[in-house]
Amino acid sequence: xxxxxxxxxxxxxxxxxxxxxxxxxxxxxxxxxxxxxxxxxxxxxxxxxxxxxxxxxxxxxxxxxxxxxxxxxxxxxxxxxxxxxxxxxxxxxxxxxxxxxxxxxxxxxxxxxxxxxxxxxxxxxxxxxxxxxxxxxxxxxxxxxxxxxxxxxxxxxxxxxxxxxxxxxxxxxxxxxxxxxxxxxxxxxxxxxxxxxxxxxxxxxxxxxxxxxxxxxxxxxxxxxxxxxxxxxxxxxxxxxxxxxxxxxxxxxxxxxxxxxxxxxxxxxxxxxxxxxxxxxxxxxxxxxxxxxxxxxxxxxxxxxxxxxxxxxxxxxxxxxxxxxxxxxxxxxxxxxxxxxxxxxxxxxxxxxxxxxxxxxxxxxxxxxxxxxxxxxxxxxxxxxxxxxxxxxxxxxxxxxxxxxxxxxxxxxxxxxxxxxxxxxxxxxxxxxxxxxxxxxxxxxxxxxxxxxxxxxxxxxxxxxxxxxxxxxxxxxxxxxxxxxx
Amino acid sequence: xxxxxxxxxxxxxxxxxxxxxxxxxxxxxxxxxxxxxxxxxxxxxxxxxxxxxxxxxxxxxxxxxxxxxxxxxxxxxxxxxxxxxxxxxxxxxxxxxxxxxxxxxxxxxxxxxxxxxxxxxxxxxxxxxxxxxxxxxxxxxxxxxxxxxxxxxxxxxxxxxxxxxxxxxxxxxxxxxxxxxxxxxxxxxxxxxxxxxxxxxxxxxxxxxxxxxxxxxxxxxxxxxxxxxxxxxxxxxxxxxxxxxxxxxxxxxxxxxxxxxxxxxxxxxxxxxxxxxxxxxxxxxxxxxxxxxxxxxxxxxx
Numbered sequence: 001x002x003x004x005x006x007x008x009x010x011x012x013x014x015x016x017x018x019x020x021x022x023x024x025x026x027x028x029x030x031x032x033x034x035x036x037x038x039x040x041x042x043x044x045x046x047x048x049x050x051x052x053x054x055x056x057x058x059x060x061x062x063x064x065x066x067x068x069x070x071x072x073x074x075x076x077x078x079x080x081x082x083x084x085x086x087x088x089x090x091x092x093x094x095x096x097x098x099x100x101x102x103x104x105x106x107x108x109x110x111x112x113x114x115x116x117x118x119x120x121x122x123x124x125x126x127x128x129x130x131x132x133x134x135x136x137x138x139x140x141x142x143x144x145x146x147x148x149x150x151x152x153x154x155x156x157x158x159x160x161x162x163x164x165x166x167x168x169x170x171x172x173x174x175x176x177x178x179x180x181x182x183x184x185x186x187x188x189x190x191x192x193x194x195x196x197x198x199x200x201x202x203x204x205x206x207x208x209x210x211x212x213x214x215x216x217x218x219x220x221x222x223x224x225x226x227x228x229x230x231x232x233x234x235x236x237x238x239x240x241x242x243x244x245x246x247x248x249x250x251x252x253x254x255x256x257x258x259x260x261x262x263x264x265x266x267x268x269x270x271x272x273x274x275x276x277x278x279x280x281x282x283x284x285x286x287x288x289x290x291x292x293x294x295x296x297x298x299x300x301x302x303x304x305x306x307x308x309x310x311x312x313x314x315x316x317x318x319x320x321x322x323x324x325x326x327x328x329x330x331x332x333x334x335x336x337x338x339x340x341x342x343x344x345x346x347x348x349x350x351x352x353x354x355x356x357x358x359x360x361x362x363x364x365x366x367x368x369x370x371x372x373x374x375x376x377x378x379x380x381x382x383x384x385x386x387x388x389x390x391x392x393x394x395x396x397x398x399x400x401x402x403x404x405x406x407x408x409x410x411x412x413x414x415x416x417x418x419x420x421x422x423x424x425x426x427x428x429x430x431x432x433x434x435x436x437x438x439x440x441x442x443x444x445x446x447x448x449x450x451x452x453x454x455x456x457x458x459x460x461x462x463x464x465x466x467x468x469x470x471x472x473x474x475x476x477x478x479x480x481x482x483x484x485x486x
Numbered sequence: 487x488x489x490x491x492x493x494x495x496x497x498x499x500x501x502x503x504x505x506x507x508x509x510x511x512x513x514x515x516x517x518x519x520x521x522x523x524x525x526x527x528x529x530x531x532x533x534x535x536x537x538x539x540x541x542x543x544x545x546x547x548x549x550x551x552x553x554x555x556x557x558x559x560x561x562x563x564x565x566x567x568x569x570x571x572x573x574x575x576x577x578x579x580x581x582x583x584x585x586x587x588x589x590x591x592x593x594x595x596x597x598x599x600x601x602x603x604x605x606x607x608x609x610x611x612x613x614x615x616x617x618x619x620x621x622x623x624x625x626x627x628x629x630x631x632x633x634x635x636x637x638x639x640x641x642x643x644x645x646x647x648x649x650x651x652x653x654x655x656x657x658x659x660x661x662x663x664x665x666x667x668x669x670x671x672x673x674x675x676x677x678x679x680x681x682x683x684x685x686x687x688x689x690x691x692x693x694x695x696x697x698x699x700x701x702x703x704x705x706x707x708x709x710x711x712x713x714x715x716x717x718x719x720x721x722x723x724x725x726x727x728x729x730x731x732x733x734x735x736x737x738x739x740x741x742x743x744x745x746x747x748x749x750x751x752x753x754x755x756x757x758x759x760x761x762x763x764x765x766x767x768x769x770x771x772x773x774x775x776x777x778x779x780x781x782x783x784x785x786x787x788x
Contacts, residue, residue, distance in 0.1 A: 136669060136695050140595050145587045146574055155721040156698030212728070213698050337720075337752040338727035355720060355748055 059280045060239035060271050064095035066456070067269045067284040069243050069298050071098025073108040073220065074434050074441055075290035076227040077449025080142075083234040085453050094236045095282060097271055101240050103224070105376060107292050108442060110409030112326055112351070112360060113220045114341055115443040116159040117183035118211055120174045120483040121419070124440070125181040126464045127447035132214040134446035135223070141446075142230040150226040153219040157352070158211040158340040160197075161484070162394070167345060168207040170483060175209050184213040199335045200342075201396055210340065217341060217351060220442050244279065245270040246287070246302045248428070262313065264303060264428045286456055288432045293321035293373075293410040295435035302428050312427060315475045319421065319436040321373040322413035326362045327383050331401040334359055346390040349486055350398075358404065363387045364486060378406040411439045417479040422448060422469040423455050432456060433471060438485055598691055601625065602671035612650060614677035615657050619649055621674040627662035631655045632680075656680035659709075663687040669696050676702050683709035687736075690715075694722030701728035711736035713763075718742060720749040727756045736763040 034055065066082060068075045079094050086092045103109045115135070117128045134141055139149045163171040171187075178185045187209055190202035232238070247268040253261055268281040291298045299305065299317035307313025334357050341351040350361030363386055365371065371379060383403060392398045414421065414436035421436040434452045437444060447464060454462045461467065468480045577584040609617035619629040619637070623645045628638040631652045636659075639645040657678045667675070668691040675684075681703055686692055692715045700707070707729050712718055719742040726735070735757065743749050750764035 143591055143595070145577065145584070145591055153721065154694055156694055156725050157721075158698075158725070212701050214695075216698075337724045337756045352724075355745060355752060 058273070059278075060095055060097065060241065060282050061093070061237060062280070063093070063283045064237065065093045065284065066095070066286045066288060067282055068094065068096045068288045068290055069269075070289070070291035070295070070435075071096045071101075071228075071238065072103070072106050072290065072292050073224050073227065073445045074292065074437075074448060075288070076224065076231055077445040078288055078290060078434055078452045079231045079236045079449075080227055080234070081449045081453035082456065083231065083236060085450075085457055087457075090235060095239060095284075096231070096236060097239050097241055097243055097269070099240070099242045099274075105410065107410050107412065108220050108224050110326070110407060111220050111439075111442050112217065112362075113442065114159070114217045114351070116211060116215045116341075117178055117181070118159055118161055118174070118185060118209060118215070118484055119440075120170075120177065121468075121480060122177055122181055123464065123466055123468060124419070124444070124482060125178055125183060127444040127451075127466075128440075129182060129214070130447035130450070130464060131444055135218065136214075138223070138226060142226040144229055144233045147229060147233075150222055151219075152222050152226075155216040155218070155352075156213070157217075157338075158213075158215045160211075160340040160342045161209045162205045162343065162345050163207045163209075164204055164345040165206040171207050171209055174483065183211070185209055185211050197335070197338070199339075199395055199397055201394055203393075205345065215341075223442075223445075239271060241271040241273050241280075243269055243291075243298060243301065244272045247281070248303065261427065266302060266428065266430055286430045286432065288434060288452065288456075289317075290434045292412040292435060292441070293319070295319050295412060295433070299425075299431075299433075302425075302431050304425060304428055304431075312472075312475045315471075317421065317433070317436070317471070318416040318474060319412050319414050322411040323371045323373045323376065323408050324362060324364060324411055324439070325378050325382055325387075325406060325408050326360060327387065327403055328353060328358060328360050328405040329401045329403045330356075330358050331398055332357050333397040333400070335395065335397070342394070343486060344390050344394050347486065348387050348390045348394075350391060350395075359398075359401075361387065361391060363390070373410065376408045376410075378408050380406065412436055412441060413438050416474055417481050418485045419480055419482050420444070420448060420466075420469050421471055422451055422466045423461075423471065425471050426475075440485075598666055598668055599670065601666050602668050604670075604674050609677075613653050614679075615655065616650060616653060618660075618674045618678045619657055621671070622660055622662055622665070625662065625665040625667060625671070627660060627665045629657055629661075630659040632658045636661075659683035659685075661685045662689065665689055666691055667696075668692070669699070672696055672699050676700075679703070680706050682706055685709075685711040686715065687711050688714040691717070693717040694719055697722035698725045700726065704728045704730065707731060708733045710734070712740065713738045714740070716741055720744065720752075723749060723753055724756070726753070729757070730759070732757055732760045734761050734763070738763055738765045 066079075068079055075096055075098070079096055082092055082094055100106065115128065115132060117125050117132070119125050119128065135152060135154065138152055142150060161171065175185050175187055187207060188196070189207070190205050193200055193202050193205065193208050246266045247270070248264045248266045250262050250264045253263050255261060266284070266287050268283055269287060270279050270281050272279040287302070289295050289298050289302075296317050296319045299319075305314060305316030335352065337352070337355075339352045341349060343349045346363070348361065348363040350359050352358070353360045363382075365382070365386070369386075371382075380403070383406070388398070388401075412435055418438040419436070420438075420441070421433040423432060425431045425433065432452055432455060434448050435441075437448070441448070448466075450463055451461050451466045454460070468478075473480065573583070573587065577587050605617050605620055608620050615631075619631070622629050623637065623639050626639060626643060628636050629649070630636045631649060632655050634649075634652065634655065637645060637649050658680065660675065660678065660681060660683070662675070663685055664687065665671075667686070667689050675681075676699060684703070684707060692712075694717070697712075697718065700710075708731055710726075710729065710732060712723075713736045718740050723737060723743070726732070735753070737743075737750065737753065740746065746765050750762055753764075754760075754762045
């Protein structure tokens with residue numbers, strides 16, 4: 001009887017204890033305990049500066065299969081698709097290295113957040129269409145159990161491109177390509193334009209193209225946070241730090257035509273911690289360069305472009321930061337709720353922001369007046385001289401307006417042909433690019449992420465053929481020009 | 487946000503189990519010794535047993551239950567909520583529960599997609615009008631062919647297939663109140679080119695993306711009701727400017743619209759020929775304390 005009672009007590013105790021998994025473990029006074037143990041070990045084994053049990057929880061892991069340099073929307077999208085397309089769950093270890101977790105200078109957060117299909121290249125149109133379907137079902141793709149749904153704040157108001165007589169023929173052929181790819185774009189004459197948007201002055205406009213569906217603007221911050229949340233729940237590791245060095249090995253190889261080339265392979269990425277000299281070499285198999293405006297520097301660290309000019313070794317990644325201003329103004333008599341994102345034939349653009357007659361806009365400077373990208377200060381004279389006159393000419397209501405706010409952001413500007421660079425480098429064999437989109441990286445991020453993940457996992461593009469965007473075009477000199485760059 | 491998991495969780499759990507088993511083996515051997523020992527010892531044990539066993543069991547009971555309640559402590563102790571937090575707790579600790587919950591979430595989404603599949607074989611055989619009508623009726627909505635009576639499903643969702651003869655008759659009005667139509671499902675609806683009246687009241691899956699597609703009905707649509715759709719905001723309403731033939735638009739009771747009064751005015755400006763029905767925006771204004779209606783202030787006499 002007594003034994004039974006005892007056994008019962010114990011067995012019940014055991015049964016209940018078996019249910020709970022969190023017991024003891026990391027108690028509140030973890031650091032205190034550790035320092036006590038350290039002292040004890042020091043007293044047993046005294047010896048100079050030897051420091052036992054060093055806490056390395058803030059450092060990135062020593063090994064990772066894939067290291068993604070840059071935790072912006074492109075980097076996170078690559079991480080997402082890598083985890084999504086991996087064959088075995090948890091099969092790939094992915095580390096995202098981001099320099100600034102506040103994203104204060106990152107292009108993602110500072111962008112205007114537009115999405116459009118009105119490009120001239122079929123690849124760009126396909127990328128945008130893929131991204132639109134991703135964003136439309138964002139709460140299915142980026143669903144996390146127990147997390148609230150994302151509110152992307154998508155404004156389906158469309159893009160309105162205006163062309164002068166000179167650009168009308170190009171616009172017509174572009175719209176033809178866009179329609180072939182499945183985008184819902186219509187052409188409008190100045191007459192139709194006047195009827196639909198009476199606030200536009202159609203002087204000098206020969207033709208307009210207007211996106212009816214799936215075009216507009218959204219909240220880039222929401223996409224970034226949604227991706228971050230999802231990627232974290234999928235087991236991707238994050239680290240705040242800067243990539244300072246790659247250790248690589250090189251092999252002399254001969255091509256089929258008996259030409260000698262040096263192939264490089266990156267073995268370790270040195271990640272320097274924030275505000276300290278401490279660094280951690282991370283052993284990795286693949287490095288993905290998604291550092292946006294600074295990806296040129298990262299490529300240089302890997303030895304890309306260090307060779308005789310004109311050879312493949314000497315071909316640099318032609319991506320550099322370019323500063324672009326965005327102004328927010330108030331205009332009580334401005335266009336109403338129906339206003340799309342208007343892109344004037346001069347290159348100036350604007351869109352409605354919220355309901356209170358506020359408008360966002362800007363313009364890309366010409367090559368000669370390109371501002372110094374060293375800081376993110378705003379040049380207010382640029383609005384007065386270059387942005388306002390064409391806009392006021394196009395929309396007469398904008399003659400009276402008041403600039404409320406302005407900011408600047410970086411474009412990861414591809415000086416070669418203003419298009420993205422996707423896929424591996426031909427000589428540094430395990431560095432992959434996802435950069436150089438010159439201002440439309442945000443809207444194409446979901447598609448590009450998938451393309452890069454497919455390239456890493458399968459060795460070729462599957463969903464969208466992005467072969468024209470490979471690095472080798474810089475060496476071969478094959479420009480694939482995109483006409484609709486804002 | 488689900489915390490990132492490591493394999494360590496599981497191995498420590500096994501380790502703990504093993505140590506517990508070892509401890510229990512040790513204890514049973516102790517118990518054997520006690521039973522063999524002198525009577526005095528047994529008596530001592532007997533007298534101290536109730537207390538001891540209590541002390542052994544009670545704290546553990548408390549601890550494990552505290553673990554469950556502790557997690558749900560911030561949430562109001564309602565039946566549904568409690569279940570949710572218990573599931574949360576379990577999915578924090580077990581991979582299988584987590585995977586199961588992810589699977590359930592995916593199934594939930596898949597169900598909406600399945601319900602919104604078009605019926606290509608019907609469209610092939612009977613044309614777009616019949617296919618569209620069939621889709622709406624399947625969803626639980628009602629359809630009106632031109633110069634015909636409304637066709638509605640009964641409570642069980644059954645409907646007569648008489649309308650299959652109306653192949654050449656265009657659909658004039660659709661009442662899809664409370665249906666699970668989403669972006670894909672609109673495909674069948676947008677094929678009804680001569681639709682004049684469309685009611686999409688209280689559709690839970692209708693969002694701003696869907697509204698941007700209504701432009702293909704711009705030539706015919708005269709009446710549109712979007713009342714009570716939880717996911718429609720002012721951003722989607724902005725692209726209704728394509729529908730210039732609209733005579734009546736109901737945008738009352740949209741919870742996602744941030745400024746219902748201002749939005750209504752702006753929509754009225756955008757569609758000058760259209761009667762816009764919105765919530766009476768004076769309703770939302772709070773009356774001053776002295777203006778409060780008297781009869782509600784003193785409902786029960788003393």
